[in-house]
Amino acid sequence: MWRLITHQMLRQRPRWIGYLAAVVIVSLAYGAGRWAWPSLQAYPFFFYFPAVFLTAVLFNHGAGSRR
Numbered sequence: 500m501w502r503l504i505t506h507q508m509l510r511q512r513p514r515w516i517g518y519l520a521a522v523v524i525v526s527l528a529y530g531a532g533r534w535a536w537p538s539l540q541a542y543p544f545f546f547y548f549p550a551v552f553l554t555a556v557l558f559n560h561g562a563g564s565r566r
Contacts, residue, residue, distance in 0.1 A: 517558035524550045 528550035532543070539545050 517554075520558060521554045524554050 525547070528546040532539070532546045535546075
């Protein structure tokens with residue numbers, strides 16, 4: 500598992516793919532948050548933290564940082 504994660508982190512992809520994936524992943528997190536809103540009102544960012552972490556791991560922090 501660790502080998503797969505490090506391989507994904509070191510893999511170079513075009514920048515636009517990272518940005519597009521970040522938008523899609525965070526949009527899915529938003530949709531999941533809206534769907535689960537009645538039961539998760541106390542935790543509004545419950546789905547956003549894993550989405551941002553996943554985007555950073557898969558796309559080498561490029562989609563969330565300025566260069």
